[in-house]
Amino acid sequence: MNLQYKWIALLVTSLGTLGGVLNGSTLIIALPTMMRALNTTLIGVMAPLIVYMLITTITAPFWGRLADLHGRKRLYLIGLVLFTLGSFLCGLSVDIVQLTGFRVVQALGGSILIANSVIIITDAFPLGELGRANGILSMIMAAAFVVGPILGGVLTLVDWRLNFFFNLPIGLAALYLGARHLREPTLPRRSAARFDYAGMGLFTIAVVSLLAYVGIGFIPGFLSPAMLAILAIFLVSLALLIRRETRIADPLIDLSLFRIRIVRYGQLSAFLNSIARGAVMILLILYFQGVRGLDPLTASILIAPLA
Template identity: 35%
Template sequence: MTSLGVLLVMVNLGALNVALPAIARHFHTGAALSNWILLSYMVVNTVLILVFGQFSDAFGRKMLYLLGMAAFTVMSFVVGFAQNIWLFILFRALQAAGGALIITNNTALITDAFPEAKLSSGLAANVLISSVAQLVGPVVGGVIASTLGWQWVFWSTVPIGVVGVVWGWFTLRHLPSQGSGRRIDTLGGAVTFVALSALIIALSEGSSLGWTAPLVLGGLVLFALLVPLLIWVEQRTHTPMFDFSLFANRAYAMANVATFLNSFARVSVVLLVSLYLQSLLHVDAFFAGISVLPVTVGMIVAAPLTGPLANRFSARILSTTGLGISAVGLILLMGGLRVHLSASLNDSGMFLVGFGSGLFMTPNTRSIMTGVPPERRGFANGLRSMLQNMGQVLSTAVSMTIITSILPLRLQNVVYTGTSGTLPAKDMALIDTGYRLAFLALLAATLAGMAASSLRGESGSPTHPGG
């Protein structure tokens, strides 16, 4: 049942990545607003995931999960009627709030329901469903955007949401957390909301406004000022949202760092390849969706292997190996993505990125979720999901900044919406260089993730979840 929520969210996100050029053309948006078609969801979702984590620990998970499913479904219907780009961004932000409730409670519900011996299998099944959703998403987005229109990219997920709400109401067990009745850290949540919003907006706008723009600098300064305030507030609160004592566990801390870096390195691969094919090589949305499938196929192949392997080998070994495989895939992509595409390098590179990420996720998630007391699983999953989303937001912002930073203004919009003609070889070479530099940044993050994963140490036997 919980996997249906993942299916709903991931199909929607995957479809939007491929449908982005069609939406940008429909609303006649430039580079800055096109960026917010993607980031409006990610900003709100990322900020609220962590804030909602404490609600999960305080009030239980079932009703909050179903509320998120209902909200996401309603907004999936409404967003298709947006009359301008500002309404579109507003509706996507509201949809993101529903998605935050789904993601915050999803993994925590699984961890509550499965005994420790079977938890890896439960988490692996969830990763498998998520991977299938990512496989279906780009295809659905490509087919629907090129035939029925971008609106149906959202409307097509409404039946999934309706089924999920009804099914969940009757089948989900009420499993209140052991922390039920815990007081909500209102001040800590408010400071966190403002601080993360400032950071994400600054990072998001840096690629379009420039890193010295007042909005960008103001956001970074505000974040820097609020972090010490948050630490001060949390140390003086009886029921803090942030339990800093958890990070004294090196395995837990390094697993969270690796989560962020893996997300940063993987998420932009589908977006970058899809944009390159559509905007520069004039490939239609359907074929672009098909072309990025090797990433998800790799995750699907890896998912059923990780459950049994996680019971035999430590998270340190499996997760570090997975990141290493992803690094090899990124190296192949740096050589394969060019005007005269190397299909073998591209497909192999995307498959390895997906396979490596799939091998990484299950043992790393198990290490995080079983490394905290049961009454803090809502926070632990909220933090893990927030770091994943922060990786996605930063990955999108940094990747697009790297690509456009070396381009003249006349070529920057081409990266998002394409051009009706063929670009001169000199311009294409410049854009190709931007894309290779972006993939180089993703490779650097992957190597840093390998270092973090290996530094978590061996905290027990291979079957110990914190290993």
């Protein structure tokens, strides 16, 4: 039974991860079509993407910590419900305001899935097989990044809303399997542990202020008084966050992990790679479909090597 369970746990978490990754890589292809269909601007159509990334970044540490305190299975199933429901509502949106609002629901679910997938796998697999399990999960993510843009091109040719409705069978299948087969691991009681609300607040302020400075700083100017004030807020909140997280017993983010060289450089590499690839992909999609007038499928095939 243990042998069977670990693979079921990997299947459930892989489905959740697959839905989250495909949701991002397919939707990028649909941006020009969505901009025309929803009668909005480039900044407007970027709002659902930014909101999703912002919420998943801010709340992921919260959900991971909450799972430590109150259990993985229950929280993971809630994440699947929110992600699937959010996808359905996004597909029904009639304007960019509705779409952005429903993306909040989807992002809350997606952040729960991101924060708990690896945790569930770690609980299910013995230490000697953990590398293999994480390797399979990483392989699925890599395949989704490659297939996602082409799939998004095909779906967008039919209807851009299919990029959201496509998540429904994946989410429902994962929800059924998870509710039926996932288990709560036996963990040591941590009744004395407290959630780091102050750290969560400082982390939120730091992320929002950094995104505001980088994302809209070009409008008034990066050296304008308003933008310099936002930059100062980021630096102060980051310094306070680091100071707090290194001094309390139960931190929101265990910064001691960054003393490990492979963790430190691995996270830095992933961060820089995401910045470079994400920016170039969006620019190429807008160029191919806007300037060159190519259809979504052709544009997706052209950017597939970058994915």
